[in-house]
Amino acid sequence: MNYWLVKSEPDTYSWDFFVSKGRDIWDGVRNYQARNNLKAMSENDLVFFYHSNKGMEIVGLAKVVKESYQDPTTEDPRWVVVELAPVKKLAEPVSLTKIKTDPNLSDISLLKQSRLSVMPIKPEEFDRIMYLANEV
Structure with missing residues (x-):
C-alpha cells in the first residue's frame, strides 16, 4: 500500500463537500509531476485530504477506489483522474504549522x-x- 496527499482549497472543494458526494473523481490536475503521482496510485491506497490556502491543514483520510483513467474534463489524453472515497474525518486536523x-x-x-x-x-x-491527528 502507498500513501498520498491531495490538496484542495476549501472554498472551492472542501472535505465536507467531498463527504457529501460519497465518492468523486480527482480532476483538473495539470502538472506533470502531480499527474504522474495520480498514475502511480493503486486501488485502496490511502490519501490525506489537505485544505490549502485557507485552513492549511490535513483534515481527512480518503482512499483510492478507482485507478487512473482519462480526465473527462479535457480531451487532452495527457491528463488523468483517479476516483477517491472518504474514509474518515481526522479526530484532530494536522496544521501546516504543526x-x-x-x-x-x-x-x-x-x-x-x-x-x-x-x-x-x-x-x-x-x-x-495519524499520531498527530490522535488517530492511534
Whole structure:
C-alpha cells in the first residue's frame, strides 16, 4: 500500500463537500509531476485530504477506489483522474504549522514541494500524521 496527499482549497472543494458526494473523481490536475503521482496510485491506497490556502491543514483520510483513467474534463489524453472515497474525518486536523515544527516530518513533500497538488507520503510520515491527528 502507498500513501498520498491531495490538496484542495476549501472554498472551492472542501472535505465536507467531498463527504457529501460519497465518492468523486480527482480532476483538473495539470502538472506533470502531480499527474504522474495520480498514475502511480493503486486501488485502496490511502490519501490525506489537505485544505490549502485557507485552513492549511490535513483534515481527512480518503482512499483510492478507482485507478487512473482519462480526465473527462479535457480531451487532452495527457491528463488523468483517479476516483477517491472518504474514509474518515481526522479526530484532530494536522496544521501546516504543526507539520513544519515536527522534526519527524522535516522531509515531507508538503514542505519540499509546497505547490504540488498530489504528492506521495512515506509510510513513517503517514504514521506520524495519524499520531498527530490522535488517530492511534
